[in-house]
Amino acid sequence: MEALDDFLRSHAQEDLLPWSVQVEAANRFGLTYGEIEEAALGMDILPVRYLRNRQTINTVQQLHLFRSKVAVIGCGGLGGYAVEEMARLGIGHIKVIDPDVFEEHNMNRQVLSSPGVLGKPKVEAAAQRVMEINPAVTVVPVKKAFTTGNGIELLQGINIVLDALDTIPTRLELAEICKKLNIPLVHGSIAGWYGQAAVQFPGEDILGKIYSRYKEKKGIETELGIPSFTPAVVASIQVAEVCKILLNEGKPLRQRMLSINLLDMEIVEIQL
Amino acid sequence: MKVTVKLFAALRKGRFDMETREYSPGTKISQVIDELNIPKDQVSIIFVNNRHAEPERQLDDGDVVAFFPPIGGG
Numbered sequence: 001m002e003a004l005d006d007f008l009r010s011h012a013q014e015d016l017l018p019w020s021v022q023v024e025a026a027n028r029f030g031l032t033y034g035e036i037e038e039a040a041l042g043m044d045i046l047p048v049r050y051l052r053n054r055q056t057i058n059t060v061q062q063l064h065l066f067r068s069k070v071a072v073i074g075c076g077g078l079g080g081y082a083v084e085e086m087a088r089l090g091i092g093h094i095k096v097i098d099p100d101v102f103e104e105h106n107m108n109r110q111v112l113s114s115p116g117v118l119g120k121p122k123v124e125a126a127a128q129r130v131m132e133i134n135p136a137v138t139v140v141p142v143k144k145a146f147t148t149g150n151g152i153e154l155l156q157g158i159n160i161v162l163d164a165l166d167t168i169p170t171r172l173e174l175a176e177i178c179k180k181l182n183i184p185l186v187h188g189s190i191a192g193w194y195g196q197a198a199v200q201f202p203g204e205d206i207l208g209k210i211y212s213r214y215k216e217k218k219g220i221e222t223e224l225g226i227p228s229f230t231p232a233v234v235a236s237i238q239v240a241e242v243c244k245i246l247l248n249e250g251k252p253l254r255q256r257m258l259s260i261n262l263l264d265m266e267i268v269e270i271q272l
Numbered sequence: 273m274k275v276t277v278k279l280f281a282a283l284r285k286g287r288f289d290m291e292t293r294e295y296s297p298g299t300k301i302s303q304v305i306d307e308l309n310i311p312k313d314q315v316s317i318i319f320v321n322n323r324h325a326e327p328e329r330q331l332d333d334g335d336v337v338a339f340f341p342p343i344g345g346g
Binding site: 074076077078079163164165166167168171188189190191192193194195196209210211212213214216217218219220221223224226231259261264268270271272 | 280281282284289313314315316317318319322323324326327340341342343344345346
C-alpha cells in the first residue's frame with residue numbers, strides 16, 4: 001500500500017514510529033493498529049514503544065515476533081504474567097485458553113485479577129489488559145478447558161505453546177498434542193517458593209520424563225499454595241524461552257530443566 | 273556404604289539439603305525415601321549420579337542420589 005508507506009515514511013521520526021502516528025495512520029487508512037505496526041516494521045520503522053527492545057531485539061526480529069502466534073494454556077498465575085510480558089515484548093498474536101473466572105483467592109498472585117474482575121472470565125481479562133497496554137497485539141480469548149479432544153483444533157497455526165496449566169494430567173495431554181503437531185512447548189510450574197521450567201522440542205518427550213513417576217492431578221502446591229513472586233519468576237523464564245526460540249537465539253532449556261528454589265535462592269539444572 | 277543424598281525444594285523442610293549417609297550394601301532408593309520419612313507421592317524425579325533412576329534401583333558406595341518433589345501449579 002503505497003499511500004500508507006508514504007505516510008509512515010513522512011511521519012516517522014527518523015526510523016521510529018510514535019504511537020500518535022500509529023493511531024493517525026490506523027484512522028486515516030481504516031486499518032488496525034496491528035496492520036500499521038506490521039507495515040512499519042516491514043519498512044524498518046520501529047514503533048517507539050519497542051525502542052528499549054532494540055539493542056536486544058532488532059527491527060527485523062521485532063517483525064518476526066509480531067508475526068508469531070503463541071498459545072498460552074492456562075491464564076492464572078503463570079499465564080497472566082506471560083500474557084502481559086509477551087504483549088509488551090510485541091508478540092503479535094496471543095491465544096489464551098482457560099475455562100475459569102476470577103475468584104477472590106486468585107488475587108494474591110494472578111496479575112490480571114482485581115476486585116473489579118471477580119466472577120469474570122480470565123481470558124477476557126487477558127484480552128482487556130492487552131488492549132490497554134498494547135492494542136497492536138491480537139488476543140484470541142478461548143474460555144474452554146484444553147483437552148485431548150479440542151487440543152489439535154485449538155493449536156492449529158500456533159508457532160509455540162506456553163504451558164501455564166495447573167493440573168499434571170492436562171500438562172501431559174498438552175505435551176502429547178504439541179508432539180503430534182510438532183510445536184515447541186515451554187513448560188513452567190510452581191508451588192510455594194519453588195518452580196521449574198523446561199522446553200519440549202518436537203520429537204522429544206520432556207514432560208513425560210518430568211512427570212514419569214507421577215500421574216496424580218496436583219503436586220506439592222496443594223500443601224504449599226503459591227505466593228505472588230513465584231509465578232512472576234517462572235513466567236518470565238518461560239517468556240524468555242519463547243522469545244529465544246522464536247528468534248532462534250541463544251541456548252534454550254533443551255533436554256534440561258531448571259529447578260528454582262527462591263527460599264534458598266538456588267537454581268539447579270537437571271539434565272533430562 | 274556411603275551415599276550422598278540431595279534433597280530439593282520442600283523436601284528439605286525438617287530434613288537437610290545434602291548429607292552423606294551410611295547405608296547397608298544393597299540398599300534400594302525406595303528404602304532411602306522411607307528412611308527419610310518422605311511420603312512416596314512427594315518424590316517425582318529421582319537422579320542417581322545425574323541420571324534418571326527408579327525407586328527399585330540398588331545404590332552403590334559413593335552414589336549421589338537426588339530427589340525432587342512434584343510441582344504442578346500454575
